[in-house]
Amino acid sequence: MSRLRPWLIDLALVAVAMADVLLDEEYTSRVEFAAACVACAAVLLRRRFPLVTFALTLPASWMLANLAAPAIALYSLAERTSNRAVLWGSVLATAIVAATPWPPGHPIDQRGIIVTFAYSAAWAGAPVLLGQLVRTRRDLSARLVEIEQARDHERQLHAQAVLARERAQIGREMHDVVAHQVSLIAVRAGALQVAATDPEAAEAARTIRRLSVDTLEELRHMVTLLRAAGGQGTELTPQPTLADLRKLLDSSGIEVELHGELSEELAAPGQRTIYRTVQEALTNVRKHAPGATATVRLWHDGDELGVTVTNTAPTRPAMTLPSSRHGLVGLAERAELLGGSFESGPTAEGGYRVALRLPR
Incomplete structure (x- = not known):
């Protein structure tokens, strides 16, 4: 069975919120009815502006005892943010608003306010916890898919080796x-x-x-x-050159920017070394910096040329994956054989940088 479209779900939630208001019939003035309508209509904004949706339900929570619209707003906010300060601040705001007497000037029952505050805080925490549970489950599913893809990539690299x-x-x-x-x-x-x-x-x-x-x-x-190394699949292909660099970037699975260029008249060993350096660097970004972007810069200056690959800090925690830990060592050996140098290390911004320098 295909999943329901998001707008159909939102319309159904608006209908539930309206039914909650109409069945309780607690509104006694146009102001209260208008606040209830605004709270119900705000449900339509819950996907793009969950915090705004929550804020628009607060007046109705103050004036009326409706439950559906605030619960939907709290769940949507929790399902779309991991900022705990915002979440528990929203729970506290809901409890304070619900415990504040309406209309203004109404006699204050301190004991009743305390009981209402405690009940409202417990009630508001339920949709927040449910939203966080759904968010965590979705994130875990995405991580499992990412881990499986990384393992498939590792298996392919091992098979090619x-x-x-x-x-x-x-x-x-x-x-x-x-x-x-x-x-x-x-x-x-x-x-x-x-x-x-x-x-x-x-x-x-x-x-x-x-x-x-x-x-x-x-x-x-x-x-x-x-004796030709690498290649896609099992076909026998020639060694890669600079002409194959764009194809490598497009198939890397991460967002990469390429700057600069080098002459394709460069000797074949130099072209292969540059290609392998970029290949290993992008593989490490995919393995150790999930969500990061990378920049590849080809350069030449006087009697030297080379490539620099820099990636940003990861946006998600990296998973521990099997690794031979020989990739950077091999790149340094390649550079040394050609009379060049190889450097690698973390950047001040939390990313990583590898640099290859070769004589012309």
């Missing part, structure tokens, strides 16, 4: 064993072609040597593909 290691192992075996043996075949066939006196034997040796050379070329191509 395993696949890359297997490709590298196969590539090494093909290079060290198969290619070596095919090279020997080509050398022996060349020697046989030179030494053969029979024309047919010489032709056969020449054919074997040509096929061996072609096979070596194919093996070199296959080894290059097998």
Whole structure:
């Protein structure tokens, strides 16, 4: 069954609030009836302006004993804010207003005021607690979804790392064993072609040597593909370059701004190092800074160039997730191999910053 539309729910709540006022028939003046109507109509604002809705129900709570509109306003406020000072201040305001005599000048019964205040405070606390319970349940559901997505991402990264290691192992075996043996075949066939006196034997040796050379070329191509790291899914793809950076940002799952640019004529190792630095930094933002945004800045200055990735402070607590803790170490090693430097650390605003610097 599909969920009801929000505006239908709001109209139904307005009808409940109006029924509460009309059935009690406690209003005796136009002022009281107007306050009741304002309180009921304010329910329509509860989604966008819950605090305003609550404030508009206070006059009716003072003049009348209606319960529906104030309860709806308190629940909506609690379901949409986590500010406890505002929530319990609203409960206190409701209790004070309900305990204040109406109309003004009415004889004051101190004992009755105290009893009314205590009852009203207990009654107002119920919708607040219910709203907080619903909010907590919704937040927990969202966190569970986020945790599952993070785990799926971790599993994908692990699967890609395993696949890359297997490709590298196969590539090494093909290079060290198969290619070596095919090279020997080509050398022996060349020697046989030179030494053969029979024309047919010489032709056969020449054919074997040509096929061996072609096979070596194919093996070199296959080894290059097998040693290529990363890539989406299980397909064999070339190493990433700066041209693939925009695709990486779009698929990162977080809000990222890209500033600056670098020439795509930069050497392939430098392009791969910059790409891997951005990739690792965005992965860490997703894992350790939920809700944060990131800024990627490409720069070049004289004889140096590099990239800086900075993220804002997280908006939600980070969950403890499995991590090899080798990502930043690997980036520093990549930078060192190219004669550059790598720095990382927290920012004064509560975020994190990684910076890669390479010689041109």
